[in-house]
Amino acid sequence: MMDIKLTDVTKTYGATTVLDKLTLTIKKGEFLTLLGASGCGKSTLLKLLAGLELPDTGEIRKGDVNLLAQTPSERDCAMVFQSYALYPHMTVGDNICTPLYMGTMSFTQRLPGARWFSPGARSRVRTAQELGRRVAEILGIDHLWSRKPAALSGGQRQRVALARAMVRRPSLFLFDEPLSNLDANLRQSLRAEIRQLHDELGVTFVYVTHDQHEAMSMSDRIAVMKDGRILQLGTPTNIYDEPQHRDVAAFVGAPRINFLPVARDGNDRPAIQGQPLEQLLPAAVAEVGFRPHAASLKRLPDALKVSGRIVLMEYTGAERIVTMVTPEDDKITLVVDDGPGLRVGENLSVFVPMEQCHAFDADGLRLVPLCAAFSCAA
Numbered sequence: 001m002m003d004i005k006l007t008d009v010t011k012t013y014g015a016t017t018v019l020d021k022l023t024l025t026i027k028k029g030e031f032l033t034l035l036g037a038s039g040c041g042k043s044t045l046l047k048l049l050a051g052l053e054l055p056d057t058g059e060i061r062k063g064d065v066n067l068l069a070q071t072p073s074e075r076d077c078a079m080v081f082q083s084y085a086l087y088p089h090m091t092v093g094d095n096i097c098t099p100l101y102m103g104t105m106s107f108t109q110r111l112p113g114a115r116w117f118s119p120g121a122r123s124r125v126r127t128a129q130e131l132g133r134r135v136a137e138i139l140g141i142d143h144l145w146s147r148k149p150a151a152l153s154g155g156q157r158q159r160v161a162l163a164r165a166m167v168r169r170p171s172l173f174l175f176d177e178p179l180s181n182l183d184a185n186l187r188q189s190l191r192a193e194i195r196q197l198h199d200e201l202g203v204t205f206v207y208v209t210h211d212q213h214e215a216m217s218m219s220d221r222i223a224v225m226k227d228g229r230i231l232q233l234g235t236p237t238n239i240y241d242e243p244q245h246r247d248v249a250a251f252v253g254a255p256r257i258n259f260l261p262v263a264r265d266g267n268d269r270p271a272i273q274g275q276p277l278e279q280l281l282p283a284a285v286a287e288v289g290f291r292p293h294a295a296s297l298k299r300l301p302d303a304l305k306v307s308g309r310i311v312l313m314e315y316t317g318a319e320r321i322v323t324m325v326t327p328e329d330d331k332i333t334l335v336v337d338d339g340p341g342l343r344v345g346e347n348l349s350v351f352v353p354m355e356q357c358h359a360f361d362a363d364g365l366r367l368v369p370l371c372a373a374f375s376c377a378a
């Protein structure tokens, strides 16, 4: 098992550039998630890794090996799709064992009836089925061995697809939104199972999703993609706490981060809601972001004061989500502890510690963290 390195990879379809000089190192044994909105090029990147597509330019290497010179079957990887891609006419057992039959038996030997008439094929089928059974047990689907896919639930089908990928023991697993057809509860439990599988197998997982909860809860590292490029590559904490681009900040975290445009006062100094902030904000700041959990109802020193009128209150059970609209017509979401009697229609001021504010320039790039630059109190 080695690192996989993509260098300056470009892929176009006609006039559309889907991946744009993308460079990325996937570390051996890591769980890397490609996160981004629909159409940003995640699946295309996965297909390039699997060998199902070739880039226009650029290199993909695994250690010293040029993967682009290898066929998909030579790449020692298995792919799990959103659509399960099971053979409907085969039993669960045959679906799981097919990759093993393919590798060791001729086409005629693989035919369900014929395999029992060839002594060589018979023993290979037995070996394959023993391994298949063991994997099915790990995934808790061994009792479904003789059923056909039509008689399975979505979660069971996805487990069969996982088992089929696992039997070959590849050194690289590629997942293309494998949970998006499942309901919320099942998604949550399979998320944990896939992460556990990764830890037990100790091989490299590359996982594509547009669901930030999946990415944040499962990954060692996340590559946030937009328009065929990687905006940021980092650990979930790193991505959440230090977003390097406003679009990264906007993509992770629920409820979504708030953005306030920074105005200039008469002396061209940055200001928000009339508060001169030249002591606190870098000169190039165009926008300040803060997370809904960062705002406090209590007055704080070194804090940005944000005022508005409450337009919506939502109770989730654990917390209260308050939406207010500022006089400048910016919508702000706050998460507050249940307590004070806030009401729709009332005016409210909240305080956001400066070290919890993220400053971005006009291109959306992160500016020097405010607390580092201005040594705000922690």
Ligand SMILES: Nc1ncnc2c1ncn2[C@@H]1O[C@H](COP(=O)(O)OP(=O)(O)OP(=O)(O)O)[C@@H](O)[C@H]1O
Pocket: 013, 016, 018, 036, 037, 038, 039, 040, 041, 042, 043, 044, 045, 210
């Ligand atoms: N075979 C193809 N021919 C032409 N265009 C394609 C082809 N495959 C993908 N595209 C285009 O490339 C872009 C990226 O597609 P891709 O499937 O990689 O995005 P994605 O980020 O995985 O999106 P989603 O989350 O919706 O699957 C899209 O605009 C898509 O329409």
